[in-house]
Amino acid sequence: MLSKKMQAALNEQIKIEAESSHVYLAMASWAEIQPGIDNVTSFFYKHSDEEREHMLKLIHFVNERGGFATVPALPQPSLTFPSIKHAFAALLKHEVYVSESINKCMEIAFEEKDYATINFLQWYVAEQIEEEALARSMNDKLELIGDDKSGMYLFDKDILSISMAIEGSKA
Numbered sequence: 001m002l003s004k005k006m007q008a009a010l011n012e013q014i015k016i017e018a019e020s021s022h023v024y025l026a027m028a029s030w031a032e033i034q035p036g037i038d039n040v041t042s043f044f045y046k047h048s049d050e051e052r053e054h055m056l057k058l059i060h061f062v063n064e065r066g067g068f069a070t071v072p073a074l075p076q077p078s079l080t081f082p083s084i085k086h087a088f089a090a091l092l093k094h095e096v097y098v099s100e101s102i103n104k105c106m107e108i109a110f111e112e113k114d115y116a117t118i119n120f121l122q123w124y125v126a127e128q129i130e131e132e133a134l135a136r137s138m139n140d141k142l143e144l145i146g147d148d149k150s151g152m153y154l155f156d157k158d159i160l161s162i163s164m165a166i167e168g169s170k171a
């Protein structure tokens with residue numbers, strides 16, 4: 001059975017995962033109307049779907065452990081970005097924020113010796129390590145590319161192989 005405090009923290013995490021899905025969905029819609037970045041667009045749409053999965057996983061866990069998962073209201077995310085580089089910088093910042101929030105949930109689970117929740121949250125800790133690393137490497141690449149258009153063409157190609165590799169490792 002979840003404590004009230006643990007339930008509140010996990011419900012907050014549900015909100016954050018829902019927000020992540022929303023934030024990346026907005027990035028996807030913006031990317032879709034930019035020329036020549038089809039794979040970046042797919043990456044954002046897929047990332048948005050994954051965040052929804054993360055939210056659903058939490059909802060089921062809270063409800064299965066005798067709590068009540070609450071579906072949150074969401075603020076409107078940023079709709080446009082000055083450049084692809086800005087969008088990916090925002091993505092990295094957002095992932096760091098999500099990791100911090102997972103760590104807070106983990107701290108409460110440890111305080112309460114809630115081993116089931118600790119076990120459950122391990123998956124999120126590992127996922128955040130991967131997502132932050134990926135976001136950092138994309139930001140590094142975009143830094144190198146600068147305003148070079150052919151570099152951006154290669155980045156879009158690159159992101160397709162990265163997405164396929166991630167899918168392969170998760171299959």
Ligand code: OFO
Binds near residue numbers: 020054094098127131
């Ligand atoms: Fe939910 O994994 Fe990123 O944020």
